[in-house]
Amino acid sequence: MKARKYNPHQIEQKWQNIWPKEWESYKLQPGEEKYYCLDMWSYPSSDGLHTGHWRPYTIADAWARYQTLKGKKVLHPVGFDAFGLPAENAAIKNKTHPADYTKTSIANFTRQLHELGAMYDWSTHSVSSSPDYYRWTQWLFLQLYNNDLAYRKSALVNWCPKDQTVLANEQVIGGRCERCGTEVNKKELKQWFFKITDFAEDLLNFDGLTWPERVKTLQRAWIGKSEGAEIDFPITESNEKIKVFTTRPDTLMGVTYLVLAPEHPFVKLITSESQKNIVTAYQEQALKESEIERLTENRKKTGVFTGAYAKHPLTDKDIPIWVADYVLGTYGTGAVMGVPAHDSRDFIFARDYKLPIAYVISPPEGVVNDDAPYLEPGTMINSDDFNDQTNEAGGKAIVEALEKKGSGKWTVQYRLRDWLVSRQRYWGAPIPIIYCEKCGEQAVPESDLPVLLPTDVEFMPTGGSPLDRHPTFKHTSCPNCGGSATRETDTLDTFVDSSWYFLRYTDPKNDKEPFSKEQVEKWLPVDFYVGGVEHAILHLLYARFVTKALQRLNYVSFHEPFKQFYGNGIVYLHGSKMSKSKGNIVNPDDIVKRHGTDALRGYILFMGPGDQDVEWQENGILGVRRFMDKSWQIFHNVEIDSNNETVRPPIEKAYQAISDLLPHLYFNRCISTLMTAANELQDVRLNKHEAEILAIILSPFMPHLAEEVWSILGHSTSIFDAQWPVIEVAAEKTVIYAIQVNGKLRGTLEADREADESKIINESKRLLHAKSQLDENNIIKTIFVAGRIVNFVVK
């Protein structure tokens, strides 16, 4: 075989055209072992992909190909999350229709994904904005609606003034819109919600899932479970009770005031005549304040007295009721008991407003310092019957006493709020609800789905729902009474689309149902999911919720969608995350042109551990390219007709190492291993058997090169129809001992693997003696580790 120069371009195009584009891999045959390998639904944009985007795709593809070689039937689907704000905003900016924008973006993405040479099954292809997909998104909405998991209510919600729509809590990052970074404000609006809070407890459970700690922690923090007590404080001169939530019922005897959030409904009810003006002014001012101002660190606490009092549930003492915005209307009961002696916030507030501070827990030793709140455990004091026990026992006793009186109980609070899913925007799935004056809210019958999104809509955002302005969309008849009725004109959050797409992939052409139970049960849960950790509390939480909801409704039997989640690290360039808007991106097209897809894939894997952030090194790609040139030469120096089955040590070693490393996803170390082997094999003439092994262990990372070599070696079928080789690697005959004195390396000794301990120790002594580095009389102890080390401990 005469070595041509390695021409990646030619080879890669060849195989990208030959590799099947549609082979309906979701049709699992009896006896086949499934493996569902998924990368996150692409959000197509006209900007195209940069090398940072390639990272998860490359990881997923290497992994999918490896699983294939291990004999699994791999489902590795592809599709596009095309609905949503970014597409709509980009379309507006480019003065085009979102549908047209989406079409060109998808075409562009499709081309780039082909260039990646990934093992995608294009027959699974689904697009969230196509009616045969969103029909089932609407179906999903109806299932939730019909089972009390979707509802409409009026609430104070997040409003993005730039995008002119409401947002879910998860889409507000630090008081700003997740998409455009604009400060959000609060508006009282009637909106649609999904009851994710029903699953708060289930969502905390990650048993059996291989997920990175950081992602689990983020979700747990977002769900924010805290255990404590709900305690009633009856309002004097009213029949109402103020409910407070506290994690510290043990401090109940130290309550010196109560605080209501400014938006608490009781404020109006209880405020005394004389305080009315002050309180109303305070409420107005508090509501005006933006989330960002309110979140400012170390902000001065403000508040006003309502003029009203409540009775302490155990002592009946009058407790003044205040309004202060350090209490949030959206958490707990929107009211707290003020215990300045044992809570830092209450302490500051009480000091500033001259409210009494009553210590009810003292340190186990010494006396309490009254310049500061005491937050540690201790002994109950000043608490009547509850004195002299630990605060833990005291807390239990207090709740027991409250329970007896019917004015308190143990309870659990979550920070998680229901998921707001309606949007006042055009480019999304219409919410399938009809309002009839006679019959009220009506679900669109499933047989009438999809509720089509009209194309002739004036979609510039103005704050109202664009569909509302359409001449005909809105008008329909009531499915119940047949009378004239109107449609809901809000559309669904795009995260609803992406919260179930992995189910659709198992049955992408089904036009009777979103997926057949049989298909979904065959493939799910997803075995391996790769994507960015920035989705930790958006997509990943929503997808888990939807799966759990569908399980409750009996559409699926599993309760988690993603068995293993691999959060790929971010690629940085010049110290910040690659992004088109910042202008610091590396275009993969250029690199592919110069060095080929395989070199780029190889470098992406070689850069560093795939789950860690890494800085892009412009020249790093050269090392991989040189390795590929070298490999090309090695593969062209093969005894093609030989029946020799001996496997040389460099190949054995590489095979062994990669077989050990790859299951742990140590891609970077696999590439290093291959490089080492190539360096050792440069001048060697391989036999055919060796070349085949080498090609297979290289193929997950550089599939085009491996496939080409495989065909040159005389195979007419794909290398990915082959199996990961199983070879017995014989242990080497000799081993190298490190000879140490007091743990410091003093020399090395090559010895027979089978040589016995005393022989090796003697040889070691002789060696060190010759170098005058050991006085045998001083040896106190000799450590011998077979095959590794001899360590002489000397005086």
Added chain:
RNA sequence: GCCGAGGUGGUGGAACGGUAUACACGAAGGACUUAAAAUCCUUUGCCCAAAAGGCUUGCGGGUUCAAAUCCCGCCCUCGGUACCA
């Protein structure tokens, strides 16, 4: 503050408690060439002219025959998060 991930050469990074710095980039020198690119060879953690030797995995302790790795106490960087009662 709290939670998570990190801290190893000039750079990206390797290292079941057992020869720290593999692999690669970059740099220096050389070969080939009229020349350059490409390629190949050599060197490349620090100190010392070199050898010998010593030092070295953010800092300080500890455990161990032996620590980048385990334990304790700090420092720094990145990411997340926060009046959550």
